[in-house]
Amino acid sequence: MSHEEYREELHAAVGQYSRTKPLNEEVWRSFAEHLHFVATADDAGYEELRRTLEQLDLALGAHANRLFYLATPPPAYKAIVEAIGEHRLRGETGWARIVVEKPFGHDRASALELNEIVHTVFREDEVFRIDHYLGKETVQNILVMRFSNGIFEPIWNRQYVDHVQITVAETIGVAERAGYYEQAGAMRDIVQNHLLQLLALVSMEPPAAFDDKAVRDEKVKVFRALRRIAADELATNAVRGQYARGFIEGVPVPGYREEPGVAPNSQTETYVALKLWVDNWRWEGIPFYVRTGKRLPKQSTEIAIQFRVAPHQLFSRDALAGLEPNALVLRIQPDEGISLRFGAKVPVQGIRIRAVNMDFDYGASFMVDAPDAYETLILDALRGDATLFTRHDEVDQQWAFVDPIASGWAQSPGGPALYEAGTWGPSEADALIERDGRKWRKS
Amino acid sequence: MAEVVVDTTFWGARQSGVAALERELTRLRRAQSAHARELGRPIARASVLNLIVYAEREEHARRAARSIADLALRHPSRAIVVLADRGRREGIDKQIEMHCRLPIADGARLVCYEQILVRARGDVDDRLASALIPLLVPDLPVFLWWTGTPPLGSRSFADLLRLSDRLVIDSADFARPEMTLPVIARISDDARGRFGLTDLNWTRLTPWREIATAFFDVPAWRLFLDGITGVRVGFAVDMDGRDIHPSQALLFVGWLASRLGWRPLETLAPSEAGGLLFAIARPDGARVMVRVRPRFERGLDEGDVSGIRIQATSTRQQAEFVVKRQPDPRHQTATVLLDGERRWERTMPLPSPAIVELIGEELSILGSDRTYEEALDALVELA
Numbered sequence: 001m002s003h004e005e006y007r008e009e010l011h012a013a014v015g016q017y018s019r020t021k022p023l024n025e026e027v028w029r030s031f032a033e034h035l036h037f038v039a040t041a042d043d044a045g046y047e048e049l050r051r052t053l054e055q056l057d058l059a060l061g062a063h064a065n066r067l068f069y070l071a072t073p074p075p076a077y078k079a080i081v082e083a084i085g086e087h088r089l090r091g092e093t094g095w096a097r098i099v100v101e102k103p104f105g106h107d108r109a110s111a112l113e114l115n116e117i118v119h120t121v122f123r124e125d126e127v128f129r130i131d132h133y134l135g136k137e138t139v140q141n142i143l144v145m146r147f148s149n150g151i152f153e154p155i156w157n158r159q160y161v162d163h164v165q166i167t168v169a170e171t172i173g174v175a176e177r178a179g180y181y182e183q184a185g186a187m188r189d190i191v192q193n194h195l196l197q198l199l200a201l202v203s204m205e206p207p208a209a210f211d212d213k214a215v216r217d218e219k220v221k222v223f224r225a226l227r228r229i230a231a232d233e234l235a236t237n238a239v240r241g242q243y244a245r246g247f248i249e250g251v252p253v254p255g256y257r258e259e260p261g262v263a264p265n266s267q268t269e270t271y272v273a274l275k276l277w278v279d280n281w282r283w284e285g286i287p288f289y290v291r292t293g294k295r296l297p298k299q300s301t302e303i304a305i306q307f308r309v310a311p312h313q314l315f316s317r318d319a320l321a322g323l324e325p326n327a328l329v330l331r332i333q334p335d336e337g338i339s340l341r342f343g344a345k346v347p348v349q350g351i352r353i354r355a356v357n358m359d360f361d362y363g364a365s366f367m368v369d370a371p372d373a374y375e376t377l378i379l380d381a382l383r384g385d386a387t388l389f390t391r392h393d394e395v396d397q398q399w400a401f402v403d404p405i406a407s408g409w410a411q412s413p414g415g416p417a418l419y420e421a422g423t424w425g426p427s428e429a430d431a432l433i434e435r436d437g438r439k440w441r442k443s
Numbered sequence: 444m445a446e447v448v449v450d451t452t453f454w455g456a457r458q459s460g461v462a463a464l465e466r467e468l469t470r471l472r473r474a475q476s477a478h479a480r481e482l483g484r485p486i487a488r489a490s491v492l493n494l495i496v497y498a499e500r501e502e503h504a505r506r507a508a509r510s511i512a513d514l515a516l517r518h519p520s521r522a523i524v525v526l527a528d529r530g531r532r533e534g535i536d537k538q539i540e541m542h543c544r545l546p547i548a549d550g551a552r553l554v555c556y557e558q559i560l561v562r563a564r565g566d567v568d569d570r571l572a573s574a575l576i577p578l579l580v581p582d583l584p585v586f587l588w589w590t591g592t593p594p595l596g597s598r599s600f601a602d603l604l605r606l607s608d609r610l611v612i613d614s615a616d617f618a619r620p621e622m623t624l625p626v627i628a629r630i631s632d633d634a635r636g637r638f639g640l641t642d643l644n645w646t647r648l649t650p651w652r653e654i655a656t657a658f659f660d661v662p663a664w665r666l667f668l669d670g671i672t673g674v675r676v677g678f679a680v681d682m683d684g685r686d687i688h689p690s691q692a693l694l695f696v697g698w699l700a701s702r703l704g705w706r707p708l709e710t711l712a713p714s715e716a717g718g719l720l721f722a723i724a725r726p727d728g729a730r731v732m733v734r735v736r737p738r739f740e741r742g743l744d745e746g747d748v749s750g751i752r753i754q755a756t757s758t759r760q761q762a763e764f765v766v767k768r769q770p771d772p773r774h775q776t777a778t779v780l781l782d783g784e785r786r787w788e789r790t791m792p793l794p795s796p797a798i799v800e801l802i803g804e805e806l807s808i809l810g811s812d813r814t815y816e817e818a819l820d821a822l823v824e825l826a
Binding site for chain 2: 248324347
């Protein structure tokens with residue numbers, strides 16, 4: 001592909017997907033002059049990249065900064081980083097940073113190894129491990145809601161909270177990512193990063209400041225306090241599932257093992273449900289139920305904090321039939337917003353109580369579309385603000401939690417429980433939470 | 444093959460899937476709240492429940508949609524109307540399409556609710572639920588209003604029931620209530636409190652139950668309650684007597700039996716034109732003859748109870764407790780005869796609530812109605 005072809009491709013894409021339409025051609029032209037394309041299949045390619053960068057520096061008379069963004073399959077990271085080092089692509093004067101997509105490594109050891117390689121070329125403060133969930137407006141809003149309001153934090157603890165549920169549900173199947181997904185599974189693809197990050201944001205202590213060090217220090221503390229699930233506790237605290245054929249929105253879809261690129265006897269999990277404990281002062285004894293899966297009936301990411309019931313009920317059993325425990329639900333996507341569930345009197349003679357929702361809808365309150373997570377994060381990386389990126393000790397602790405479960409599953413004889421596509425996962429997941437007298441939310 | 448024609452002015456524009464539909468509703472909400480802000484009257488997005496209405500005819504679907512509109516102020520909801528052509532004919536593409544609108548519920552333009560049409564064609568029994576689950580608003584109770592006879596044994600009915608907190612039926616619409624009601628009772632028993640059961644026909648019966656109870660509030664007549672020897676319940680049919688809908692009358696009998704501890708003896712078979720005759724045993728073993736019979740009555744909906752006659756004896760007297768509709772059907776007259784002599788008579792208004800009021804009342808209840816369930820159980824034993 002030539003520079004010109006690359007620009008045309010981008011032009012078409014920006015025209016189609018940009019938040020501001022129509023595209024201003026004049027603005028585009030001046031922007032596109034700075035776009036260049038170099039393919040690097042081998043060492044010669046990296047050399048060409050170096051020459052292109054040097055020419056640009058010369059032509060512009062600038063000591064340009066360099067941001068490397070690895071939008072490649074994870075196995076390629078190592079070779080690319082080494083090549084950046086060998087071919088001295090960092091440049092001499094401006095800053096250099098690298099953005100790496102999740103998952104960072106495929107277990108604790110490989111993450112550590114990859115980290116060492118990256119650190120031979122980049123300092124830790126130059127490494128931006130991206131987890132695009134952290135770039136979502138509503139995820140950042142978790143912190144704003146918790147720490148800019150006076151009314152939530154006092155009840156955000158074991159005294160008032162009964163349990164927490166986190167759901168990351170996708171309707172899509174494995175699509176064209178079978179090669180990667182067969183190795184990763186839901187545990188490495190979602191739990192290790194997105195899900196644990198959501199857990200950290202909702203359970204962490206108030207940081208002293210909203211900056212990269214303070215926020216990430218608090219997150220790491222949560223990961224350290226996360227109780228490890230031992231092999232003999234897997235059966236009661238962890239459920240893995242795999243989708244079988246079924247229907248999504250009324251359309252038939254194949255089972256996971258029938259997808260192209262998937263082994264016909266694959267044991268890869270496409271669904272995970274876990275019961276977690278954060279062993280610290282704030283959360284002692286409060287379970288966190290988390291679940292994620294592909295081919296679930298509905299696209300939905302949300303965190304629900306369910307509070308304890310009122311200590312003494314004055315009202316009759318019949319009156320209370322429609323009452324459910326108070327819950328504060330943070331909807332991450334779609335339909336971003338916050339809702340609070342509480343009991344209210346039904347307008348009839350006598351007392352009849354019904355759970356109602358008080359709903360805050362982002363879209364209807366702020367009449368603008370929030371920037372896409374990647375817009376936010378790439379801009380942050382350019383500015384050098386790493387608050388919303390994952391630090392190495394976070395990644396390390398996340399793997400330290402995930403590894404024993406993944407290896408326990410790999411060694412146990414039974415495979416994942418099958419669930420029909422378009423349902424809320426295997427019945428074992430219902431049993432996981434129902435054993436404690438609780439149930440999954442109707443998401 | 445004829446294309447499905449959906450009236451989009453009534454049902455809203457067609458959407459390509461759940462995500463597109465939610466986007467469209469968000470857009471409509473925004474447009475409304477922007478408009479409302481200009482007028483200084485914010486519109487609340489109000490929903491207190493998910494209401495799934497299942498209908499097999501467009502006419503029923505529209506009627507249900509209009510009822511929901513009338514209900515929206517009391518019960519603003521996400522209303523999902525399923526219009527299903529359950530045909531299993533060959534050559535029909537299985538197809539599910541969705542439409543949505545955001546109607547304003549009231550003249551004051553303060554509350555809007557969400558109306559979704561799910562149009563299903565062909566045999567979609569195995570996949571209907573997968574199109575409905577993602578449309579439900581999280582956390583809100585789910586009411587399933589099934590118009591017509593529930594298709595027992597169908598997968599989509601079972602799937603939807605699993606999602607629901609309450610099943611709303613109208614046994615007035617059942618073609619063979621004596622067959623269907625017992626099965627519904629069994630489903631409800633099996634569910635063991637997972638969902639409540641509501642029969643709009645039971646709600647219609649409430650004034651009749653009230654007046655029948657009121658007879659025996661009089662201390663002098665109280666003792667006749669243990670000496671009932673015969674019950675006759677009339678229900679309305681149309682002139683040619685073709686459509687027989689005895690469910691309401693049967694529920695009345697089931698209610699009496701469950702309250703008074705009657706046990707079945709035998710069904711003396713279908714009597715005259717669609718009627719039924721039962722022999723029932725009182726707790727003291729004596730026999731009660733119960734007759735349920737169709738009557739042509741002008742101005743009544745088919746199946747509505749038209750009159751009740753309860754015969755009883757005490758050691759000294761014979762009594763008859765009679766309730767009859769007046770010719771204007773809005774009033775009823777209650778009469779008590781002792782040894783054939785009229786002792787007491789009163790005429791009072793007989794409310795005949797529209798379906799909107801019936802369902803409005805039922806939507807405010809989440810627990811189960813034990814009296815109804817016991818009446819059903821008694822009916823199962825009798826039938």
